[in-house]
Amino acid sequence: MTTTGIKVSVMYPNKAGARFDHEYYKNSHMPLVKSKMGDALKYYTVDRGLAGGTPGEAPTYVAMCHLFCDSVASFQAAFGPHAQTILADIPNYTDLQPVLQISEVVVGKP
Amino acid sequence: MTTTGIKVSVMYPNKAGARFDHEYYKNSHMPLVKSKMGDALKYYTVDRGLAGGTPGEAPTYVAMCHLFCDSVASFQAAFGPHAQTILADIPNYTDLQPVLQISEVVVGKP
Numbered sequence: 171m172t173t174t175g176i177k178v179s180v181m182y183p184n185k186a187g188a189r190f191d192h193e194y195y196k197n198s199h200m201p202l203v204k205s206k207m208g209d210a211l212k213y214y215t216v217d218r219g220l221a222g223g224t225p226g227e228a229p230t231y232v233a234m235c236h237l238f239c240d241s242v243a244s245f246q247a248a249f250g251p252h253a254q255t256i257l258a259d260i261p262n263y264t265d266l267q268p269v270l271q272i273s274e275v276v277v278g279k280p
Numbered sequence: 281m282t283t284t285g286i287k288v289s290v291m292y293p294n295k296a297g298a299r300f301d302h303e304y305y306k307n308s309h310m311p312l313v314k315s316k317m318g319d320a321l322k323y324y325t326v327d328r329g330l331a332g333g334t335p336g337e338a339p340t341y342v343a344m345c346h347l348f349c350d351s352v353a354s355f356q357a358a359f360g361p362h363a364q365t366i367l368a369d370i371p372n373y374t375d376l377q378p379v380l381q382i383s384e385v386v387v388g389k390p
Contacts, residue, residue, distance in 0.1 A: 176330065177327060179327075181340075192386065196386055196387060200387065213389055213390050214387065215385065215387050215388055215389055216385075216386040216387035217287065217289075217383035217384065217385060217386060218383055218384040218386050219381060219382075219383050220286065220352070220382045220383055220384055221352075221381070221382045222379075222380060222381060222382075223379070223380025223381070223382075224380075229381045229382065229383065230291075230379055230381050231381060231383075234383065235387075242330070242331075269332075269333070269340055270332060270333025270334075271329060271331070271332060271333070271339045271340050271341060272329075272330045272331045272332075272333075272339065273327035273328055273329050273330055273339065273341075273344065274327065274328040274330055275325065275326075275327060276302065276306050276326040276327060276328050277306060277310065277324065277325050277326035277345075278325055279323055279325060279389045280323050
């Protein structure tokens with residue numbers, strides 16, 4: 171199986187009454203992550219949850235970001251030294267606890 | 281907020297003992313989805329879950345795909361007529377029940 175690298179998905183579970191500032195996340199937090207990780211972070215994407223799979227159903231995640239790197243090792247080397255700084259910024263946009271997943275990119279964007 | 285379209289994420293929760301044929305998913309199921317949805321499906325990506333956020337932790341999802349379309353309406357128009365055919369193919373690669381989420385793409389791949 172050919173891989174086009176890995177992605178780290180940071181997923182914020184949608185909870186009633188939770189706070190999430192999408193503007194801050196897009197305009198401040200994610201640029202902070204990029205500035206700290208440098209070129210090891212090839213690019214990132216950001217999602218805002220709209221709906222679940224059935225009519226009227228809320229999305230599972232209120233927001234997600236996906237960090238694309240060449241390998242788990244390159245992600246860890248670039249993220250690790252700045253983890254504290256990056257994690258300390260989370261309360262500025264949410265009171266939610268994100269779920270993390272590392273995936274192999276089996277099919278990437280063409 | 282500028283949007284670059286929507287994505288439909290199909291996420292297969294990782295369960296002990298569950299069956300998931302990643303090769304079939306990549307080489308047969310996803311091309312079937314693309315052939316049925318046509319140009320309304322701008323492109324798709326496929327992930328294979330590797331790990332969770334802490335050492336030794338299993339990934340939340342064993343696999344995911346993300347279907348990128350211009351709008352929820354264009355997704356529904358292209359997917360709806362073929363939903364039965366596409367869903368009928370699921371048992372060919374897994375016994376898992378996927379979780380669906382529709383998201384606005386706030387930041388897409390550059």
